[in-house]
Amino acid sequence: QGKFTLLRDTRTDGSFLVHHFLSFYLRAGCKVCFVALLQSFSHYNIVAQKLGVSLTAAKERGQLVFLEGLKSCLDLLFGEGEEQSGQPSPLQFISESASNLKALFDFVRTSLTPTGSDSWKGPVLLVDDLSVLLSLGATPVAVLDFIHYCRVAVCSQLKGNIVVLVHSNEDSEDEENELVVNSLCHHSDLILWVEGLATGFCKDVHGQIKIIKRVSLELTAEQDLIQIYQYKIQDKNVTFFARGLSAAVL
Amino acid sequence: AAEMAAAPAAGGAARGRGATSFQRKAAAGSRLAAVAGTRPSVRHGQLLLSSGVPSLDCVLGGGVAVGTLLLIEEDKYGLYSNLLFKYFLAEGVVCGHDLFVASATEHPDNMLKELPAPLLDDTCRNELREEATAVKSEDLQGSMKIAWRYQNLPKMEASPTTSTKFGHYYDVSKTMSPELYQSIKWHSFYLPEELSLQPKMKICNMNSAYARLLQSIQRIIYQEGFDGSDPQKKQKNILRIGIQSLGSILWGDDICSSDTPEDVHSLTKFLYVLRGLLRKSLSACIITVPAHLIQNKAIMERVTNLSDMVVGLESFIGSERETNPLYKDYHGLVHVHQIPRLNSLICDVSDTKDLAFRLKRKLFTIERLHLPPDLSDTVSRTSKQDLAESAKLLSSGCGAMAIGKKHLDF
Numbered sequence A: 001q002g003k004f005t006l007l008r009d010t011r012t013d014g015s016f017l018v019h020h021f022l023s024f025y026l027r028a029g030c031k032v033c034f035v036a037l038l039q040s041f042s043h044y045n046i047v048a049q050k051l052g053v054s055l056t057a058a059k060e061r062g063q064l065v066f067l068e069g070l071k072s073c074l075d076l077l078f079g080e081g082e083e084q085s086g087q088p089s090p091l092q093f094i095s096e097s098a099s100n101l102k103a104l105f106d107f108v109r110t111s112l113t114p115t116g117s118d119s120w121k122g123p124v125l126l127v128d129d130l131s132v133l134l135s136l137g138a139t140p141v142a143v144l145d146f147i148h149y150c151r152v153a154v155c156s157q158l159k160g161n162i163v164v165l166v167h168s169n170e171d172s173e174d175e176e177n178e179l180v181v182n183s184l185c186h187h188s189d190l191i192l193w194v195e196g197l198a199t200g201f202c203k204d205v206h207g208q209i210k211i212i213k214r215v216s217l218e219l220t221a222e223q224d225l226i227q228i229y230q231y232k233i234q235d236k237n238v239t240f241f242a243r244g245l246s247a248a249v250l
Numbered sequence B: 001a002a003e004m005a006a007a008p009a010a011g012g013a014a015r016g017r018g019a020t021s022f023q024r025k026a027a028a029g030s031r032l033a034a035v036a037g038t039r040p041s042v043r044h045g046q047l048l049l050s051s052g053v054p055s056l057d058c059v060l061g062g063g064v065a066v067g068t069l070l071l072i073e074e075d076k077y078g079l080y081s082n083l084l085f086k087y088f089l090a091e092g093v094v095c096g097h098d099l100f101v102a103s104a105t106e107h108p109d110n111m112l113k114e115l116p117a118p119l120l121d122d123t124c125r126n127e128l129r130e131e132a133t134a135v136k137s138e139d140l141q142g143s144m145k146i147a148w149r150y151q152n153l154p155k156m157e158a159s160p161t162t163s164t165k166f167g168h169y170y171d172v173s174k175t176m177s178p179e180l181y182q183s184i185k186w187h188s189f190y191l192p193e194e195l196s197l198q199p200k201m202k203i204c205n206m207n208s209a210y211a212r213l214l215q216s217i218q219r220i221i222y223q224e225g226f227d228g229s230d231p232q233k234k235q236k237n238i239l240r241i242g243i244q245s246l247g248s249i250l251w252g253d254d255i256c257s258s259d260t261p262e263d264v265h266s267l268t269k270f271l272y273v274l275r276g277l278l279r280k281s282l283s284a285c286i287i288t289v290p291a292h293l294i295q296n297k298a299i300m301e302r303v304t305n306l307s308d309m310v311v312g313l314e315s316f317i318g319s320e321r322e323t324n325p326l327y328k329d330y331h332g333l334v335h336v337h338q339i340p341r342l343n344s345l346i347c348d349v350s351d352t353k354d355l356a357f358r359l360k361r362k363l364f365t366i367e368r369l370h371l372p373p374d375l376s377d378t379v380s381r382t383s384k385q386d387l388a389e390s391a392k393l394l395s396s397g398c399g400a401m402a403i404g405k406k407h408l409d410f
Helices: A015-027 A041-050 A055-060 A069-078 A102-112 A131-135 A140-157 A175-187 B054-059 B079-095 B108-113 B121-139 B178-182 B191-197 B208-223 B266-279 B297-306 B381-394
Strands: A004-010 A030-036 A064-068 A121-128 A161-168 A190-195 A207-213 A225-233 A238-242 B038-040 B047-049 B069-073 B098-103 B116-118 B170-175 B186-190 B239-243 B283-289 B309-315 B332-338 B355-360 B363-368
Touching: A004 A015, A004 A175, A015 A030, A015 A041, A015 A055, A015 A121, A015 A161, A030 A041, A030 A102, A041 A055, A041 A064, A055 A064, A064 A069, A064 A102, A069 B208, A069 B266, A102 A121, A102 A140, A121 A140, A131 A140, A131 A175, A131 B266, A131 B297, A140 A161, A140 A175, A161 A175, A175 B297, B054 B363, B069 B079, B069 B266, B069 B297, B079 B098, B079 B108, B079 B116, B079 B170, B079 B178, B079 B239, B079 B283, B079 B309, B079 B355, B079 B363, B098 B108, B098 B208, B108 B186, B186 B191, B186 B208, B191 B208, B208 B239, B208 B266, B266 B283, B266 B297
Parallel strands: A004 A161, A004 A190, A030 A064, A030 A121, A121 A161, B069 B283, B069 B309, B098 B186, B098 B239, B239 B283
Antiparallel strands: A190 A207, A207 A225, A225 A238, B038 B047, B116 B170, B309 B332, B332 B355, B355 B363
């Protein structure tokens, strides 16, 4: 409870982890607020169905609050001044010069604050992906502030979890992005770092995942626990195995 | 609620693309008629369009999916990227799709007149058959005596196999006859004209040229019903959008001309809003970007993340590779930087990572790059260095699958 998990990918696509966490938390009965900035609702829905969860049903019973970033942005720009019950758009920062993600945070907080009739287990905030906010004009400081406010609201106050996906690259020239990613790494309780194999493309092993449990944050003078596995993504499943022990090799 | 893209997916489920919710189809009989010039993808049930170059379709995993963006990083003089741009539009004409062409350099009306002519079925098949027989006659020169174990292995496919029913071939030396393109509906956006019409306007702090273009695209999508907003429209069609040299100085953006651009976010905001428009309509878009001019590499990284497919072209013109015997058969290299994973955990990435293109005898093809064996007796320094350079290229893959570190020397 109250954990911040960072999903990080380098030179590969870590979105399979997002799909996993989404279906995992929904199946566990948690209330999920999903800020999906890069893909449409139907994309996640189709993959979630393969993983055994229906997002439409979850939305209907109030378990899932889905912010479709693309649609919200279009409503903001071409919405012809419609105001939905006076609430500002969560992505308001795109059109305003003040790079202030407060509207987005308010959206997250209102969606995850339990109402009287809710019987869900802990709230979960899922973000895919944070690097897009930088592309849309938010400053790194604003993004980090947003995450900080979310942590206070979701992790500390509501005892929920947060899972965030970011992209990073060792020789990336995107300094703002690296700043955000490094800062988040320092504050995360668990980091799942997905990378391509150092030897290049392989059909049977799609990459390696480094699981870093930040035990050092607990101030018990212990080192972080690092585990490395390799993985292969299939149509409905991802298989993990120890390094060098891919089924293709054995 | 209107269904957008019909696909014969398993279980008879239809993929809804609009703002409407996902709907399950009751019976296969009530499926909508397929849209002309498209075919459903086996992987993710999305409708695919041909990019106009069948070998590029293979590389992209079958074609350009409806609702996605294909970004081409221009080669140095823009020759080959312009060609791909024209192929995409020409394919739209041949399939009967609607076109939306935006450019800041030349008027779209003139561009339309210069589209390549499609090769009719029999002439095209003859050309390809000539190629195949030329190759076969060399192979039949006798069974292998030394490497006889390799006798029965399948022959190497130089060009990715395609079925010519989806996608067409074009003759670059001839222009399309006016009858063909006069029958389709197309919209043009020529920036100098548009800017003179209305005074400058700004939406969400974006470059006004981009803002104007977005408004134009959104208006066409809405008015022509590509987003399913007009349920009366029975005959569904695709809108092919082509935007030429986006990000260049002619669009009013200084990312190509300055190390520290004034507004770093305009292009990425544009791409994000465009992505939203594409996702909710029956359309597909090709954009060429002069990436080699953009000094701030962070912008290209963000642009890549916001696009679905990214293909970079590197031509040999003017470089030392033009005369290098290693590359004598080719005109340039193709770098596939990104392939999308749509509606699925996996994507259709091709095994071939080393791709090159050539424009020969009126046909533009993308093929697996074959480096000839290094048979020199002495180890010449220049050729070894070049091989190492190409090997570095070879070890890099596309963004959808994992890319390894720099060239490792075994």
